[in-house]
Amino acid sequence: MSRQSQTFIPTLKDAPADAEAISHKLMVRAGLIRQLGAGLWTYLPAGWRVQRKVEAIIREEMEAIGCQEMLMPLLQPAENWEKTGRYAIPELFKLEDRKGSPMVLALTHEEAITYHVAREVRSYRDLPLMLFQIQTKERDEGRPRAGVLRTREFTMKDAYSFDRDEEGLARSYEAQAGAYERILDRCEVRWYKVESDVGMMGGSGADEFMAPCPAGEDEVALAPGYAANVEVASATAQSAELPPPLPAPERIETPGLTTVEQVSGSLGLAPGALIKALPVIVEGRGMVLVLVRGDHRLNEIKLRNALGAGFRPAGVEEIGAELGPVGYIGPVGARIPVVKDAAIAGDSYVCGANESDAHLRGVQPGRDFESEELDVRVVEAGDTAPGGGTIAIEPAIEVGNIFKLGSRYSDPLGASYLDESGVEQAIVMGSYGIGPARIVAASIEQRADEHGIVWPRALAPWQVHLVSLSKPGEPEREAADKIYDALRAAGAEVLYDDRDVGPGNKLNDSDLIGCPLRLVVGRRGLAKGVVEATERRSGSAPELPVEDAAERAIALLDGLDV
RNA sequence: CGGGGAGUGGCGCAGUCUGGUAGCGCACUCGGCUGGGGGCCGAGCGGUCGCAGGUUCAAAUCCUGUCUCCCCGACCA
Numbered sequence: 001m002s003r004q005s006q007t008f009i010p011t012l013k014d015a016p017a018d019a020e021a022i023s024h025k026l027m028v029r030a031g032l033i034r035q036l037g038a039g040l041w042t043y044l045p046a047g048w049r050v051q052r053k054v055e056a057i058i059r060e061e062m063e064a065i066g067c068q069e070m071l072m073p074l075l076q077p078a079e080n081w082e083k084t085g086r087y088a089i090p091e092l093f094k095l096e097d098r099k100g101s102p103m104v105l106a107l108t109h110e111e112a113i114t115y116h117v118a119r120e121v122r123s124y125r126d127l128p129l130m131l132f133q134i135q136t137k138e139r140d141e142g143r144p145r146a147g148v149l150r151t152r153e154f155t156m157k158d159a160y161s162f163d164r165d166e167e168g169l170a171r172s173y174e175a176q177a178g179a180y181e182r183i184l185d186r187c188e189v190r191w192y193k194v195e196s197d198v199g200m201m202g203g204s205g206a207d208e209f210m211a212p213c214p215a216g217e218d219e220v221a222l223a224p225g226y227a228a229n230v231e232v233a234s235a236t237a238q239s240a241e242l243p244p245p246l247p248a249p250e251r252i253e254t255p256g257l258t259t260v261e262q263v264s265g266s267l268g269l270a271p272g273a274l275i276k277a278l279p280v281i282v283e284g285r286g287m288v289l290v291l292v293r294g295d296h297r298l299n300e301i302k303l304r305n306a307l308g309a310g311f312r313p314a315g316v317e318e319i320g321a322e323l324g325p326v327g328y329i330g331p332v333g334a335r336i337p338v339v340k341d342a343a344i345a346g347d348s349y350v351c352g353a354n355e356s357d358a359h360l361r362g363v364q365p366g367r368d369f370e371s372e373e374l375d376v377r378v379v380e381a382g383d384t385a386p387g388g389g390t391i392a393i394e395p396a397i398e399v400g401n402i403f404k405l406g407s408r409y410s411d412p413l414g415a416s417y418l419d420e421s422g423v424e425q426a427i428v429m430g431s432y433g434i435g436p437a438r439i440v441a442a443s444i445e446q447r448a449d450e451h452g453i454v455w456p457r458a459l460a461p462w463q464v465h466l467v468s469l470s471k472p473g474e475p476e477r478e479a480a481d482k483i484y485d486a487l488r489a490a491g492a493e494v495l496y497d498d499r500d501v502g503p504g505n506k507l508n509d510s511d512l513i514g515c516p517l518r519l520v521v522g523r524r525g526l527a528k529g530v531v532e533a534t535e536r537r538s539g540s541a542p543e544l545p546v547e548d549a550a551e552r553a554i555a556l557l558d559g560l561d562v
Numbered sequence: 563c564g565g566g567g568a569g570u571g572g573c574g575c576a577g578u579c580u581g582g583u584a585g586c587g588c589a590c591u592c593g594g595c596u597g598g599g600g601g602c603c604g605a606g607c608g609g610u611c612g613c614a615g616g617u618u619c620a621a622a623u624c625c626u627g628u629c630u631c632c633c634c635g636a637c638c639a
Contacts, residue, residue, distance in 0.1 A: 001614085013573085013574095013588075013589085013617045014574065014588085015598060016573080016574090016632095017568095017573090017632090018568085018631075018633075019573090019632090020633075022631090035631090037630085038631065038632085089639095090637080090638090091637090091639085107639065108639050115621070126563080137639080139639080141637090142563075142636080142637055142638070143633095143634095143635090143636090143637080145632090145633085149587095151639080156639085158639090180638045205614085213579060217638090286602070314606080333570085361580095379579065393626045397587045398639090401639070403639085431639085433639060435639095436591080437588070469597075471597075474597095502597065502598095502599085502600070502601065503597065503598085503599065503600095503601085504597095504598080504599040504601075505599085505600050506600095507598075507600090508599060508600055509600085511599090520598080522597095522598055523597085524598060525596080525598095532598095536603065
């Protein structure tokens with residue numbers, strides 16, 4: 001059924017007032033989705049058609065690498081989550097059944113799949129194994145946002161690999177990565193594969209597939225031959241201009257100057273000539289003083305990974321007791337461990353003197369204080385990447401991620417096998433997620449113009465939007481009806497706008513909905529014996545003879561590059 | 563979790579400060595006109611003003627509580 005008069009595509013002239021992201025506005029306006037609650041979205045018929053196209057592509061590419069589809073429950077007993085230590089995750093929805101048994105709504109399915117594999121797989125002969133599902137996930141997000149980009153309930157394709165050893169995992173991981181590249185290419189989204197943090201998944205390595213777009217919540221650091229999430233990106237800093245070195249640190253009065261801007265401004269120095277001192281309390285280790293250059297920011301994920309432990313910022317009281325007044329903290333004379341960011345590489349810095357209204361200048365790391373050197377700053381545009389290129393930073397949306405889990409889940413859930421020599425070994429796992437809704441949103445973000453959505457053929461809800469400008473019953477309508485029948489007979493996916501509304505409404509809705517090819521059947525064209533085709537993306541508008549309009553339209557469609 | 567904003571017809575909003583008959587645009591229904599980029603005329607339908615309690619002769623408006631949604635930040639497979 002694709003007569004528009006009988007299809008539920010509620011388009012809107014205006015976007016909801018609170019929508020910010022392009023994809024959010026357009027998906028609502030084009031009648032693809034509607035909101036039910038915070039982070040909870042209903043897919044209307046056109047939106048669901050698009051999502052199913054993405055899912056079909058994912059299915060094909062998963063099956064092509066020997067990954068088998070299955071389906072696991074969303075509602076699960078809490079027990080396995082307690083075993084893996086993930087029951088404490090704040091995003092995990094927790095509930096009880098009527099008997100009072102603790103249950104959870106799965107935010108991903110490592111526990112379930114590992115539970116099953118642990119029971120069924122016993123021999124090295126059963127491995128390797130790759131399984132996937134396309135299933136709902138539930139996450140109690142602190143802040144859902146941007147329409148479908150960050151929601152509390154969403155569909156995810158999650159795949160899991162099971163191997164005998166690290167080499168096997170590496171092969172499975174590469175197979176999945178290759179499939180992801182083909183999936184994203186087929187969906188026509190621009191993407192980067194970037195190094196990433198392992199986060200709550202745990203494990204030994206991870207990559208993310210990022211689609212650059214304005215609404216992206218992540219930032220990627222890019223250079224020729226280099227791509228990383230800024231959460232983990234590492235690069236050589238641009239140099240900062242330093243004053244001449246001094247034989248020893250010199251105390252200077254800085255009354256009331258507590259920020260980098262104030263101190264550098266008052267001394268006439270670049271912010272990069274200052275050292276910013278950030279006291280943190282490290283789990284099981286007490287207070288540590290972390291130093292970054294005045295013009296740099298601390299990267300908390302890199303610091304956590306470098307320390308191998310969690311931490312929190314120290315409180316004002318704690319800092320006062322251990323070091324001095326907040327705003328005048330520095331490493332010289334500090335009696336606690338000092339971590340110095342690698343970008344602090346000069347020999348004459350200004351830092352706090354650990355007393356009110358005073359700083360020190362001419363401070364030289366190594367001479368004036370001891371420290372452990374780590375890379376813990378946020379990289380910036382203009383830095384030099386490991387390959388020698390210059391870093392650029394772009395916002396991007398994470399559309400997929402792949403993790404080397406190792407035995408992070410197989411150990412606590414007892415997933416093991418007997419090897420050739422009869423020795424019990426832990427199964428080595430990987431997990432691979434991809435979000436169809438985010439692919440759809442990214443496609444819209446990347447391709448939309450001021451008139452609406454611009455679908456690639458692979459995702460379009462319909463390939464052709466046939467628009468009849470005449471009223472029902474008028475002779476021109478017959479020509480449109482015939483073309484509709486011919487297109488359908490030829491197997492084309494066609495949405496036929498046969499509604500009794502004005503031409504402006506139809507044309508604007510057509511732009512909004514964004515099918516790759518539009519055919520307008522109106523009095524003006526018919527007088528010349530033509531229907532007007534318009535390629536949504538290029539705007540190219542050839543005229544097609546009425547008699548074989550359907551055939552010609554299909555040929556046009558096949559000629560579109562995307 | 564911290565900060566800010568908003569809940570009034572399907573959508574977008576005014577009215578709230580200064581309490582007194584709930585309004586506008588769009589959409590929708592009916593009739594007519596119009597028919598190539600959201601057209602026009604006329605007549606209509608539709609709202610316990612998020613919820614609960616309080617003050618008052620009288621509450622959308624004042625007070626208290628509460629729920630929901632949005633934005634910025636934190637967090638985020």
